[in-house]
Amino acid sequence: MKLICFPKAKGGSFQAYSLHEQNKLMDLIHQQLENNVLDDEAQHVINVALLCVQTSATRRPWMSCVLAMLLNEVDMEVV
Numbered sequence: 798m799k800l801i802c803f804p805k806a807k808g809g810s811f812q813a814y815s816l817h818e819q820n821k822l823m824d825l826i827h828q829q830l831e832n833n834v835l836d837d838e839a840q841h842v843i844n845v846a847l848l849c850v851q852t853s854a855t856r857r858p859w860m861s862c863v864l865a866m867l868l869n870e871v872d873m874e875v876v
Contacts, residue, residue, distance in 0.1 A: 812825075813825055813843065813846075813847055813850075814847065817843075817844075817847060822839070822840045822843050822844075823836055823839065823840070825843060826839055841867075841869075841873075842867065844873060845863060845866045845867055845873065848863075848866075848873070849863060
């Protein structure tokens with residue numbers, strides 16, 4: 798996730814969760830990448846990343862599920 802949002806997201810995953818709740822995930826995209834990233838694709842990757850950094854490790858998806866979500870082979874709501 799830091800590759801996408803660094804250095805804008807100095808608050809780490811807490812800031813990302815806050816922006817997610819405000820429906821402002823695109824604010825996490827680094828300004829140098831803004832013109833080279835598709836909004837839907839970036840939001841998808843960020844949402845998967847947020848699943849991976851949940852506080853409770855038992856709620857985090859298996860890596861195989863993460864890969865399947867990133868490849869759009871499985872719906873994120875199923876995990």
